[in-house]
Amino acid sequence: MIDLRSDTLTHPTPAMRRAMAEAEVGDDVFGEDPTVRALEEETAALLGREAALYVPSGHMANQLGLYVATRSGEEVWAHEHHHLIGDEQGATAVLARVLPRMYSGEPFPRQELLESWIAGVGDVHRADPALVWLENTFSGQVLPLAEQRRVTDFAHAHGLRAHLDGARLWNAAVHLGVSPAEVAAGFDSVSVCFSKGLGAPVGSALVGDTDTVRRARRGRKLLGAGMRQAGIIAAGALHALRHHRERLVEDHERAARLAERLEGLPGVSVEARTNMVLLTTPEGRAGRYLEAIAAEGVRAIGGGARVRLVLRQEITDSDVEDAAKAITRAAASV
Structure with missing residues (x-):
């Protein structure tokens, strides 16, 4: 996970x-x-x-x-x-x-x-x-x-x-x-x-x-x-x-990379903000996306129309690639 x-x-x-x-x-x-x-x-x-x-x-x-x-x-x-x-x-x-x-x-x-x-x-x-x-x-x-x-x-x-x-x-x-x-x-x-x-x-x-x-x-x-x-x-x-202050730029770069990998998800807008990626889904459907994303092995939080993904010190480049693939599969299933 x-x-x-x-x-x-x-x-x-x-x-x-x-x-x-x-x-x-x-x-x-x-x-x-x-x-x-x-x-x-x-x-x-x-x-x-x-x-x-x-x-x-x-x-x-x-x-x-x-x-x-x-x-x-x-x-x-x-x-x-x-x-x-x-x-x-x-x-x-x-x-x-x-x-x-x-x-x-x-x-x-x-x-x-x-x-x-x-x-x-x-x-x-x-x-x-x-x-x-x-x-x-x-x-x-x-x-x-x-x-x-x-x-x-x-x-x-x-x-x-x-x-x-x-x-x-x-x-x-x-x-x-x-x-x-x-x-x-x-x-x-x-x-x-x-x-x-x-x-x-x-x-x-x-x-x-x-x-x-x-x-x-x-x-x-x-x-x-x-x-x-x-x-x-x-x-x-x-x-x-x-x-650990200077290394925060690594989280920002990984967030930008994750957002780039998620661009083009059907019906979803994607925005990178410092160490976060925000997915805006159709109103009221964030819960369905969160369930589908979790089923693919990625945990996130959100509500209403928004899903939030947060990058941090322990998330690697490999994790970013795997998460992007999992979220793409989840979005397709929703």
């Missing part, structure tokens, strides 16, 4: 396992784990920020970013398909207790939409906005940095903060040929993931200024995620950060 459901499925490499086994550790709740501290300091430096906080998951990094930037009853502006909205169990309402105001279509809000939303501020009937949310990459799609800057500049000009869900920020940086700090520029807080494309077994980070991270650290403890000798898992993330 060739498993293309997600890049989170990657196993630690032998070198990563050695780093984890040999990690120097301490009590991180007391700030005394040297490996965690090294990971946080290197992450903050790469993203051009003062500080970073290591957390167990991207979900938590996002929720802490929301928690420290808002007060109960305020608004966060986000896309209807952002991870924050559709994949975090409604935690915006449960934890930070804020109201999402959502837009659709393109992965960033148009200027006229922002202007119309900000025009209503001060109306006693509506929630006050506090935070603008972006995601890069967005379902594998890289956002233009000029659009990010436009949105963050607007937010700051009107007294709002801006957060970037950068779970796959590393992929965006490689695709654009820029530093991670350039992708993160302009945001008050940024979340990044170590367990997706970078292939570490556990963890994400929230970065920002010193006060933002201090408050997020208290929030992490509030949620019961104070970790003790966490250097064992942080070592895997640190190894990934130091050794």
Whole structure:
């Protein structure tokens, strides 16, 4: 079975396992784990920020970013398909207790939409906005940095903060040929993931200024995620950060190759986005395609009209060729 459901499925490499086994550790709740501290300091430096906080998951990094930037009853502006909205169990309402105001279509809000939303501020009937949310990459799609800057500049000009869900920020940086700090520029807080494309077994980070991270650290403890000798898992993330960022281009190249092999599938459009290939099928038929693809030995995820295939470190050139043949056979059977 060739498993293309997600890049989170990657196993630690032998070198990563050695780093984890040999990690120097301490009590991180007391700030005394040297490996965690090294990971946080290197992450903050790469993203051009003062500080970073290591957390167990991207979900938590996002929720802490929301928690420290808002007060109960305020608004966060986000896309209807952002991870924050559709994949975090409604935690915006449960934890930070804020109201999402959502837009659709393109992965960033148009200027006229922002202007119309900000025009209503001060109306006693509506929630006050506090935070603008972006995601890069967005379902594998890289956002233009000029659009990010436009949105963050607007937010700051009107007294709002801006957060970037950068779970796959590393992929965006490689695709654009820029530093991670350039992708993160302009945001008050940024979340990044170590367990997706970078292939570490556990963890994400929230970065920002010193006060933002201090408050997020208290929030992490509030949620019961104070970790003790966490250097064992942080070592895997640190190894990934130091050794696996540049190789992401290989995943992008394999995704492009897989998309090329799948061009021409009857009734299906094919698009490569960084390390993902998206198949758009007739509406409502993604489930049938997923079943047929699985029967041919390839695992994927999707719903509605879309099937998603994700390339990662353990997927080889041979796997790409075999997957392309299997998916072609599956599409013919559907």
